[in-house]
Amino acid sequence: MSDTQPDKTARASTQTPRLHAAIEIGSTGIRLIVAELDAKGSLRILDRASKQSRLGRDVFTMGSISRDGLRETIAILGSFSELLQGYGLKPDDIQVIGTSALREAANRDTFIDRVNLQTGFHVRIVEDIEENHLMYLAVQKALQDERSFLSRANAMILEVGGGTTEVMLLKKGQMVSSHSLSIGTLRMDEQIRESARQPREFIEMYLESNIKTACDVLAEDLPLDSVRTFVLIGSDARFAAYCLSGKNFDHYAVLDRNQFVEFADSVASMSLQECMAQYHLSWSEAEGYAAGLTIERMFLEKTGADIVIVPNVSIREGILLAQVQGMDQKIEQELRRQVVASARSLAKRFHYDEDHATHVKNLSLELFDALKKEHGLGKHERMLLEVAAILHDIGTYLRTSGHHKHGEYIVANSEIFGLNREDINIVSNVVRYHRKSPPLATHVNYIALPREARIVVLKLAAILRVADALDRSHSGRVRELSFERTEDRFLMRPSQSLDFSLEKLSLAEKGDMFEDVFGLLPVLI
Structure with a gap:
């Protein structure tokens, strides 16, 4: 960890660095790290511990974790708990993750429950x-x-x-x-x-x-x-x-x-x-x-x-x-950049219309920023909207008719760097509802989402539908929008004085979800 100039960080130095710990339950071993992190994300390792584990051999040969494997894990985590007490850390304070062995174990749910009951550690299985x-x-x-x-x-x-x-x-x-x-x-x-x-x-x-x-x-x-x-x-x-x-x-x-x-x-x-x-x-x-x-x-x-x-x-x-990436804007921006780059790479694989997707993405983000008060969402949801806008038309690679459904399938079965399974499920549903009917009770992939995620899908899809309508001609004619609200209307005024009849017609067809979700009728002036 590099030293910083005291005169430049006087206020930052008054903040006491916080102790954090993480445990990885891997295929070949269970490993602990204890570190000190400051507000800038600087990390100083204080302690490490590692014990060999049989979990991977159990899972990759039998498909599940044996009783001996469970007992061994509980014993190791118990010894880690004693070590952590010396740092004033409790099991609830610790990030505990399981990787490939736990992902594949048929009895992973009962394993996690037993570990939690007997050690106090909450194990979270991370996707690949x-x-x-x-x-x-x-x-x-x-x-x-x-x-x-x-x-x-x-x-x-x-x-x-x-x-x-x-x-x-x-x-x-x-x-x-x-x-x-x-x-x-x-x-x-x-x-x-x-x-x-x-x-x-x-x-x-x-x-x-x-x-x-x-x-x-x-x-x-x-x-x-x-x-x-x-x-x-x-x-x-x-x-x-x-x-x-x-x-x-x-x-x-x-x-x-x-x-x-x-x-x-x-x-x-x-x-x-x-x-x-x-x-x-x-x-x-x-x-x-x-x-x-x-x-x-x-x-x-x-x-x-x-x-x-x-x-x-x-x-x-x-x-x-x-745990602290939100404190460092550079890290946060770099990760967002890599997520978006991964989404673009996926879109290129399906020969997307890059100019149209980029323009719809820009319009979507403008609308998202203008509607902060109405949607109440944060930076992560903004990034999911950006990804969905890039990918919204990739289903046309399979077939133009019903391409929103094809796009949903492609996204749901793809990997996008930095997005977990719930994120990808949200993005795939937003792609599905960027056109045609809104979510229905018969749409299994939507209903299967948690309630909070369904709300996010509705808000992001409503914004994406409007952005897509504004580029109905795929020509990027609608630019430099300014926004104004009346009692029940959301007015969008482009800087150009052109004939926007096609965009207005498309907006009339696709603006219904926006009005239902935000209580505002989208109007292109």
Whole structure:
């Protein structure tokens, strides 16, 4: 954490830094971090703890968490609770997340309930796209002084876990896509156990097939030979960085491509006993590191990357940073930019009308800002409207007729960086209702939303319908609007003096939801 000038931050320094803690219940271990965060989001690690866990092996072999796995988890969390008491932190104060093993466990709900009743910790399962979001936050923080690593060239960010491999692709700093792949060290280990082949031979065959398929999908978003920076996250990557950069590194390490490939091959060629003896590792660490480094090496070889960046961070730092991201406008703006970039990338995949979508987006945001008093929504909902406006017509890729329904399906079954499942469900419903009938009791995807989310959909869809009507001709004629309210009308006055007959006709057809939701009749002057 860098020091700041006392004379410039006199008021900020009077604010006592707050203690935060996060626990990750992962596939291979349960890990704790305690840190001090100030109002500017500066983070100082105070303590770490980690215990190996059998959860991933339970879930990926049996489909659910065993009784022994539950008892083990409760015991570990109990020991963490005692450690946290020394910092004056209680279970209710702690962010606890579960990743891929808990996402897939058939008995995850009863597991979470038992953990809560016996430890007091509230476990929240994060979706794969949110996991990517948290990892990106941590990477961004670690590389904050060297953001050129991500902005000057195309980059891939990769994290290999026990159950999944998380991948993000950036095109000169802009998020292109993020994916969660069913490739993990524990999954691979189980496949090896079931195979009659030699482990080394099987690993190459199994991974070559799976990674090639995954990379073919990734290449649709960004040619992998254009990737010049390869960012690796995870304990196996940090192990390589410790070994190759003098056993120690601060915020991040920069490794040569060939250097990393040679090291990964060297570890993979050793027996577990040799690896344990040479690097002073436990059995599970040696097993996991060898598999993880092999996966990372094979992804690296599919790219044109010259360097490997290893940030000294984990998802737990991302959890803590997410708690204070609202305090740092730069972080907030950067995340919004990446969400919007991811939405644009999805839209381009379906050959959208970029000029029309951009104009409707701008009109939607103008209307949203002018209606703050009426809708009472915040920055997050504004971002969801921006995403929905970009994507509102992508259903035309399948068919023009009923494209609002096709668009809903595409969005609901896509990943947008930075948006969790509820966000995507809201956006997909807004896309559905940007035209034609309003929500009905027979519309399952709308009714399935929580009441608060349904209200958000109504407000955002009402605004989007008006914005879309104002660009009925797809020519961007309506610009520089000024707004005025009368008792029951919302007047929109463009700066141009043109014939807006087509836009007025469209507004008359699509303005009904706006009037129902806000109690104002939208009128184009």
